Amino acid sequence: MPDATHAIATPAPSQPAVIHRSDYRPPAWMVPDVSLDFDLDPDATRVRAKLDVRRGSAAGEPLRLDGAGQTLLSVHVDGVAVNDWTLDNDALVIPLSGEAHTVETEVEIAPEANSQLMGLYASSGILCTQCEAEGFRRITYFPDRPDVLARYRVRMTADKARFPILLANGDPVDGGDLDDGRHWAEWHDPYPKPSYLFALVAGDLAVNRGSFTTMSGREVVLGIWVREGDLARTDHALHALKLSMAWDEQVYGREYDLDVFNIVAVDDFNFGAMENKGLNIFNSRYILADPDTATDIDYDNVAGVVAHEYFHNWSGNRITCRDWFQLSLKEGFTVYRDQGFSADQGSAAVKRIEDVRSLRASQFPEDGGPLAHPVRPESFIEISNFYTATIYNKGAELIRMMATILGPQRFRAATDLYFERFDGTAATCEDFVACMEDAGGVDLSQFRLWYSQAGTPRVAATLDHQAGGGRATLRLSQQVPATPGQPEKHAMVLPLKIRLFGAETGRPLTDEQLVLLDQPAETLVFEAISERPVLSINRGFSAPVVIESDRSPADLAFLSGHDDDPFARYEAMQQLMLDTLVAGAIEGQADHRAVIGAVGATLSDPSLDPAFVAEAVLLPAEGFIADQLATVDPEAVFTAREALRRDLGAQLEGQWREAYDGPRAPYAYTPRDKGLRRLRNVALGYLAATGAEDAAKLAFTQFAAADNMTDRQGALQVLSNTDFDERVAAFDIFFHRYADNPLVLDKWFQTQALSSRADTADVVVELAQHRAFSLTNPNRARALVGAFGVNQRAFNRADGVGYRFLADQLIALDRINPQTSAKLLPPLGRWRRFDPARSALMRGELERIVATPGLSKDLFEQASKSLE
């Protein structure tokens, strides 16, 4: 028992501490080996930890073990009970005289009461852990930092009836029954790992088993663990896992390294999934899929996340991060790898379009707002707030640019070098870039600015042609906007893929070339350009930048039909739509003819993949249109977009009907069928926008007759934006049909929260009182509160009801689960972008949040930075 005279935890400071990258020091103590003994019980779990500690860098320093929320029961050093330890805030500080010792602690924790879902917690009767980034300290006292790598032995004891399955990292080594109805199991992970990769699971689970033979002929036993009733929905995930294992061998030469690989699905999870060594733990939404309950997008996401977590075994686990400022080292690279995997499963062009769409929807606004930060941040208050689109998605774009600069062979040589040089260590972003340079034979000095400068670069491009002279001149200039703490920026290296096309003949006039724009301004000259050239730039989205060009609507329409790069075709169409919509939002009306012509041509081009057509004819999201305006007018954006939708629907009605009536077959998840379903649902949306008399009937019939969730939810979405009577009926039917399926009920909440109807804010306020709504489940909270925050029209209703609702929910959620609450705050931080009335309302809510007593560091950091 702890001695009552010991120093008591000092009260938390009113302003949470800021952690700086420049303060990094190597660990004072290393822990080569650790044994953990869990006596598992939902109300009171005992954890005994035995750490072999060795002095690391600094001589004379005491051992400092992080902790949080546990009850300390005893401390032993070299087998002897000691009481000269102190608690400094939550850390356990033990003075040690020698170079190596054995330190044992015993603590008690309460998984059932853990609502923040960090550390050991309970999710519908399953005990599981989440340790990234700093959750391990909630389980036991330990140097909870990623550069302390230990070999783990884990013993678990639990009631056998309630927890028949006991899993941990690595391989199972032993187990048995005890005479009191309890049983035990021991697991051993031979690979040294940081504490954030620790995991255990105890529960009544069923398994979908598989096996994979690695490239060197080793057999790996695979298991997807879920509740019995969910077993039938795990085949897609298991299949995706096998594909991922093969892909990483073929594309990166990476082989799996343990005899077992387990995945467990749980309903309560703060993020998507977690790459714990040999024991991935997933949010069930990224495992469970069958045609009746999961859409094509859900299927794609399951495969993408399974791949992502599997790929972390090398990019994250075998090579981990030295400190959390290096988070993008594993996340940016692993996102790049999972994007490559998904591109190889179907249409690479469509995958690229989807990835750029999501970058623009989530990362660009972050980069342009108060929470902007570099891919390698300089400081943070709470690391959980840095699992962002910038670290993940912009981080992936940085890897993609280096791959573009090196070319495929040299890039592969560079990743081989990285895996070889840093295997078994905790590395930095700098280490990765150095491998790119060493194996690629390039100098990336200036490129490194991508890691340190925040903000989305803007490139201005103008192309002039001397008629008859044959010479074309391309003037490029770049500008990187100021971001918080970074008023001045240096010019960056922007890899821009460029090609010129002839306006009359449609022929390419040049080869594609890669221009590395590394000056504030540059001029490129093209000779022997015999006809007026049209500029195709940033092809494939080779750099994550905004292009400002003076291309006319006619030229953009031309490129949308003739460019040979599918991404560039999509992009030209988007730019044309965007220019039209911005004009409509500012002037109240716009000339729709160029867009209608281009969309009509795309719809009738038989050479195009339906999946591509469906993406190309979609209008840019309201948020992205708003980002182009000096001051956001959400109603004007909505009205302009609706006007164009209606016009497109009406003018091209015959083509939409043709697309809608296209070939139908019983459900199959193939790239071709997926594309056809997507196009049909897009067509249905346009038909509904025209107000066509039969649109309600078409949508409701599709809803009722669908043999898959893609078509059912697609129809529900179309109905959700209308006044049709069928809308109410469909939501009712949907609710009752899926009342016992939480993942599908999330769709029921989300679809209503995303509706463009004028009454959505009121509906959402009411839905928060629905008996099926709860803030304790992160998926449910995100489905209603998160979706509402990105519904630009409803959230920004002029009377501020949306802002007040979001703030109320965030304050309530912060007491339950600070991480999830903080993630949902960013929509309030856009206040600078709005008119004075909305601005004041949003700021008022942020101030109310910051002034809330007992606020978490998570929400404090997000709200206070949003006010700056």
Ligand code: PHE
């Ligand atoms: N590391 C996980 C991933 O991206 C994400 C995660 C972070 C999950 C923190 C849980 C907690 O794969």
Ligand code: ZN
């Ligand atoms: Zn990841």
